[in-house]
Amino acid sequence: MSTVVLPRVPVRLGRFVLCMFRPHVYVTYGVLWVFALEGSAVALSGGAWRPTAATAVRAACVVLVLLFLRMLDEQKDLAHDRVHHPDRPLVTGAITVPELRGAMTVITVVVAGLNAALSPVAVLLILLPPAYALVLPALEAASAAVRERPLLNLAVTYPVQVLLGGYVCLTAAGSGTASADWRAVPLLALCAGVFLHFEFARKTAWESAPDDRLYSSVLGPAGSAAVALALVAGAVVCDVLLFRPTTVPGLLPCLPALLPAVAARRFLTARHGRWPLAPAMGYVVLTHLALVLQAVFPP
Template identity: 90%
Template structure:
């Protein structure tokens, strides 16, 4: 940071965010995820859900934690990016590691301060995923297996998302939102399946290079596609278990499964290229929007 004039740092960080943390993607995902989790937990407790000021704190916190994770990944993957992605901001010098670490420190302070207005427990819950994430670079540096095996790497890194989802549900329950009890577990599983479907979809292709780190390189294209579809089936199963949908609004999360079904047919029929990403992204948006609608207008 010493080589960059301090007044320019916010501009450089802003450019980094716009390129590597596209707001229309990440902010939309983070806000919808929080709304879907909190709203569904409220609906499962037998009440109609309405967002509150505490909801806004949780949504902003989740988005900021996602940005923190993105900044950490940029540093963690620097050696790989120098070889395979030489245009990345950290490689080109458009941003420095010191600037990213400074921004991560600010994010940590802001998130902790915002959640202190909710409860001490909320502060602890929101800091847990950050603490877990900070351990991951050391784990990956120490373990070649974690670095080189995509499925093992996913198993090691995905708990950050579980902790973040737990923060939303538990902090909401602690701030007066009706608690869903044991049903929080299948609710978190539902969201996990939705997210992991996208994760597998974006790393499934018929062709791959050695540095691509695709799941289809390990499982084969058809095997990876099967896992992606199994995750959709898991999400539908969790939705049926939780909500027993009987209305049009209630059926929307299940009907969202048509998007990955169409994408799978296209992918398996083409036998070249990658899994179509727009349907995978649309599946997240439609499912979470449907869960929000179901929470606002319960049957």
């Protein structure tokens, strides 16, 4: 039975975070995502966006919930990792299940407390994503299809991201800094297209092993690449629908779409290896950054 040695927990959790929740990746994504969503919602309401203390609360809580999800995934995938990823911290004993669950409890209390300063509705909204995520391990244990089919698994797990995005948009609207109307849907769809492009890109390859759980294993390399590009196209359509750009600065959030186009050409021409990951990561960062700049300096 695993035990928790309290004096060692902060160091062990710190090592886990640096290994499995690389701050320069996850924190950067979480903060830019919140800024892009909130800023775009304000810009669509006719104002120039400026971050506030409430913005900092939203960004911190989204990052903490993403960490909560990462910790939950490590426990959910433990049996698979024992066979296929024996170097993972939970498998090696660098961290234990009780330690992760204790940290998850602390995260839940912290995000609830931070949002209590915003509103009771904000508390409910920030607790919905981890609550939904806690149901997923039981669902995957009960359903081999959900567990083994990558596309079905994505359809079941992705709503956590939708709930987090909804938290940002709805709390921004509740504070009066942005309007709550139909435009929140294509705005969330825009960010979903950007994120899901990266998700498909990192799981698209010409060759695969049985334990890789790639989308290209189901759709074929060309089919998976087509979906990755379609998601980018969908994001561009949402951007044009929302902002109706008529100037070069207004087109700024669309320009990063050139990166996936170049990556797709390289991948489809090579006919071996994996989808280039650097352009996919660059697309996520640059699109969100462009949305933030557009919100701060509206055309």
